[in-house]
Amino acid sequence: MTLVRNARAKRYVIRLRSDGTARVTIPRWGSAAEARRFAERSKGWLAQQFQRLASKPALAKTWLAGTEILFRGDLVKIEVAAAEGNAEIRFSSEVLKVSSTFGDLRSVIEQHLWKVAAEELPPRVVEHAAAHGLRVRRVTVRNQRSRWGSCSRRGTISLNWRLIQTPAFVRDYIILHELMHLRQMNHSARFWREVQSVFPDYASAERWLKQHSSLLS
Numbered sequence: 001m002t003l004v005r006n007a008r009a010k011r012y013v014i015r016l017r018s019d020g021t022a023r024v025t026i027p028r029w030g031s032a033a034e035a036r037r038f039a040e041r042s043k044g045w046l047a048q049q050f051q052r053l054a055s056k057p058a059l060a061k062t063w064l065a066g067t068e069i070l071f072r073g074d075l076v077k078i079e080v081a082a083a084e085g086n087a088e089i090r091f092s093s094e095v096l097k098v099s100s101t102f103g104d105l106r107s108v109i110e111q112h113l114w115k116v117a118a119e120e121l122p123p124r125v126v127e128h129a130a131a132h133g134l135r136v137r138r139v140t141v142r143n144q145r146s147r148w149g150s151c152s153r154r155g156t157i158s159l160n161w162r163l164i165q166t167p168a169f170v171r172d173y174i175i176l177h178e179l180m181h182l183r184q185m186n187h188s189a190r191f192w193r194e195v196q197s198v199f200p201d202y203a204s205a206e207r208w209l210k211q212h213s214s215l216l217s
Contacts, residue, residue: 073167
C-alpha cells in the first residue's frame, strides 16, 4: 500500500491500481495513521475491486502482430506487412511505415497515437470552449499516467494522449469535464451540476472508462 499526501484533497481516498497495489491519498489535514485505519476499514471494498481486476483481460505489455489494442473506442488488431521494400504496421485505417516489424511494436505505435491525439484533441477543446463561452489559453497533450486531463487556473487544459483510444463520447466528456473547471475549480456539487448541464449522461462515459481501464495503454 502506498500513502500519498495531497494538499488539495478534501478527504481520504483509496484506489486500486491496475498492478494490484492500493494507493491512499491523505488530505492536507490528515495523518498516515488515520490513512492506514481508513484502508483497514476499506478491506471489503478492496476485495471486491481485486476480484473485478482479476476478471478483466490483462493489457498486453508487448505489442506484436495480432495484438488487439483500443483505437477510437474499438478493439483493433495490429497487422504487419511489407510494401515496396518497406515494412508497415497497420491497425484500423492507420498505416505506419517503419524500418522493421520485428519485436515489440508498442513504442512506435504509442508515438503515432500520441501524434494523432496532439493533432485532433486541441481543436476539439477549442470547439467546445467556444460553444460554451469559455476561453482557453493553451491546450497540451501529455503522457499523464494517473489522470485523463487537468485544468489550471490560468486556463491551460492538459489531456492524456490515450483519449485517442476512447470513443468520441468519452473523449468529449473528458474535454467538457476539464472545461467546466474553468467555472468551478473543484469537484463540488456545483461543479458536477455544471458537468451535467453540458453532458447529461456523463455517468455512461465514467462507466466506459472503468470497464475498459485494463485495455488502455
